[in-house]
Amino acid sequence: MSKLTVALVAHDHKKPELLVWVKQHIKILEQCNLVATGTTGGLINKETGLEVTRYKSGPLGGDQQIGALIAENKLDALFFFWDPLNAAPHDPDVKALLRLCSVWNVPVACTPATADLVVTSPWFLSSEYKPIKPTF
Numbered sequence: 001m002s003k004l005t006v007a008l009v010a011h012d013h014k015k016p017e018l019l020v021w022v023k024q025h026i027k028i029l030e031q032c033n034l035v036a037t038g039t040t041g042g043l044i045n046k047e048t049g050l051e052v053t054r055y056k057s058g059p060l061g062g063d064q065q066i067g068a069l070i071a072e073n074k075l076d077a078l079f080f081f082w083d084p085l086n087a088a089p090h091d092p093d094v095k096a097l098l099r100l101c102s103v104w105n106v107p108v109a110c111t112p113a114t115a116d117l118v119v120t121s122p123w124f125l126s127s128e129y130k131p132i133k134p135t136f
C-alpha cells in the first residue's frame with residue numbers, strides 16, 4: 001500500500017499547538033510522507049526527528065506549492081492550524097489553499113480537535129477509503 005502524503009502547516013502563534021499535536025500522533029504520522037511549509041517543517045523535524053519535505057515558507061509561496069500538490073492530486077490530507085486572531089500578509093494564499101481542499105475534496109483539519117478526529121479515524125491509514133474526486 002502506498003503511503004499517504006500529508007501536509008502540515010501552522011501559522012506562528014499556532015506552531016506550538018501543531019508540535020504538541022504531531023508528538024501526540026507521531027506513530028501515525030511516521031507512516032506517512034510528510035510535507036510542510038518551510039518554517040513549520042523545520043520545527044517539526046527539529047522537535048520530533050520526523051522526515052519532512054519542506055517547501056517555501058508560507059508568505060514566500062509555500063501555501064501555493066502545497067496547493068499545487070492538491071491540483072495535481074498528490075496530497076491526501078492537510079492539517080492547517082491557521083491563526084484566526086492575526087492578519088497574515090499572504091491571506092489570499094491561505095484562502096486559496098483552503099479553497100482547493102474544497103474544490104478537490106481533500107480532508108482538511110484546521111483545529112486540533114478536528115485533526116485528532118481525522119488522524120485517528122480507522123479510515124485514515126486504510127486503503128478502504130478513498131475520497132471521491134469531483135470531475136469537472
Ligand SMILES: O=C(CO)COP(=O)(O)O
Nearest residue numbers: 037038039040057058059
Ligand atoms: O504561513 C504559513 C502558512 O500560511 C506557514 O509558513 P511557515 O511554516 O513557513 O511559517
